Amino acid sequence: MNFIHPITLPLEELEKRQxxxxxxxxxxxxxxxxxxxxxxxxxxxxxxxxxxxSTDQEIDxxxxxxxxxxxxxxxxxxxxxxxxTADAEQATALWILDPIDGTVNFxxxxxxxxxxxxFYSLGVPQVGVVHAPFLQETYTAIKGEGAFRNQTPIxxxxxxxxxxxxxxxxxxxxxxxxxxxxxxxxxxxxxxxxLRRCGSAALDICHVADGSLDGYYESLSxxxxxxxxxxxxxxxAKLSHLYPNEFKPFYMDTRDWVITTPDIHADLTRLLLKADxx
Numbered sequence: 001m002n003f004i005h006p007i008t009l010p011l012e013e014l015e016k017r018q019x020x021x022x023x024x025x026x027x028x029x030x031x032x033x034x035x036x037x038x039x040x041x042x043x044x045x046x047x048x049x050x051x052x053x054s055t056d057q058e059i060d061x062x063x064x065x066x067x068x069x070x071x072x073x074x075x076x077x078x079x080x081x082x083x084x085t086a087d088a089e090q091a092t093a094l095w096i097l098d099p100i101d102g103t104v105n106f107x108x109x110x111x112x113x114x115x116x117x118x119f120y121s122l123g124v125p126q127v128g129v130v131h132a133p134f135l136q137e138t139y140t141a142i143k144g145e146g147a148f149r150n151q152t153p154i155x156x157x158x159x160x161x162x163x164x165x166x167x168x169x170x171x172x173x174x175x176x177x178x179x180x181x182x183x184x185x186x187x188x189x190x191x192x193x194x195l196r197r198c199g200s201a202a203l204d205i206c207h208v209a210d211g212s213l214d215g216y217y218e219s220l221s222x223x224x225x226x227x228x229x230x231x232x233x234x235x236x237a238k239l240s241h242l243y244p245n246e247f248k249p250f251y252m253d254t255r256d257w258v259i260t261t262p263d264i265h266a267d268l269t270r271l272l273l274k275a276d277x278x
Contacts, residue, residue: 008092008121014142017071021117021129022140024066028059028099028115029133032106036134043107051103056080059099059115067095079223088222089123089249096120096226101130102200111135116202118226123249128227128234130202139206139231147234149210156236156261157211162271165214165264168196168204172219180276184217187275188268202228208259209235215260215268217242222254229259238265242272 035041035055042054060080067076077088078097088094098116100106106113111134119127130139139154141147147154159165167188171181189195196213198204201220205228207213229251233239242256258269 008124009126011142011145014119014126017119018127018129018140018142020066020070021119021127022131022138024063025115025117025129025131026138028063029131031055031059031062032100032113032115033133036106036109041107051107052080053100053103053107055106056100056103060097063097063099063115063117067097071095077223079221085222085252088120089252092121094120096223098202098223098226101202101224102198105199110199112198112200112203114200114202114206116223116227118223118228118230120226120251123252125226125230125233125251128230130206130227130231132200132203135203137203137206139209139228141231141234143230143234145234147209147231149206154210154235156208156232157214158263159214159261160263162192162264162267165192165268166194166196166212167192167215167217167268168198168207168213169216170197170199170201170204170218170220183278184272184275187271187278191267191271201225205229205232205259208232208237208261211261215258215264217256217258217268217272219255220257222252225254225257229257232259236262238262240265240269242269242276 074093075091076095096118101116102113114130114132117129126143128141201224204216208216209232240258245253
């Protein structure tokens with residue numbers, strides 16, 4: 001079952017932050033489109049394996065600057081600037097940003113690219129905005145107020161069997177961890193309709209929310225899922241961790257997310273556990 005957490009800020013404060021986050025996400029999307037059109041961004045690697053472009057940094061700087069100006073008392077946690085998660089769950093007002101979710105897709109001209117902006121209070125997501133400029137999709141949610149794509153309400157697929165399900169996952173930059181991931185694929189693929197690896201975790205989770213995917217599983221970084229998990233939950237998705245961590249708050253736990261339309265959750269979880277035990 002999903003966890004029920006209180007809304008920790010007044011609705012008017014959350015609406016104010018949602019409107020602002022959507023505005024700057026759309027502006028950042030325009031920056032992304034222009035960078036791709038011009039094609040003058042540089043590419044480098046973090047830790048010798050994770051691709052990062054100059055556009056990642058430019059958009060991160062833009063988002064952080066806008067948020068600091070509008071909400072100077074709020075804390076900001078972003079992939080390219082402040083990446084310290086220490087005591088993040090204790091912050092009463094915390095923005096969690098991914099300037100480009102799907103950097104490899106962006107660099108290669110693929111469309112699954114998103115700007116992700118989540119707002120948390122005491123470790124619980126309150127606002128989520130995920131904007132995909134090349135797909136012309138903008139997903140938004142406020143805790144307790146439902147989930148939307150381009151201002152239209154969305155719900156999960158409602159599928160009740162795993163066999164016809166379309167499931168998504170992803171692979172880490174660290175390829176030394178591939179063995180168990182391939183084993184999971186080998187167990188899941190024969191039991192569903194097909195698998196997808198689109199390259200943007202935020203969008204995969206949002207596509208579970210709008211019903212174009214039925215389930216998703218992966219270990220992630222906090223900024224990958226911070227906005228999208230609220231959107232999925234508000235759309236009726238069931239969320240869990242394959243191996244719950246009693247020492248981590250639920251929404252701050254980055255390992256082994258399983259996010260599905262509710263009625264296939266138990267079957268997908270069972271398959272993944274069997275794969276790990278094989």
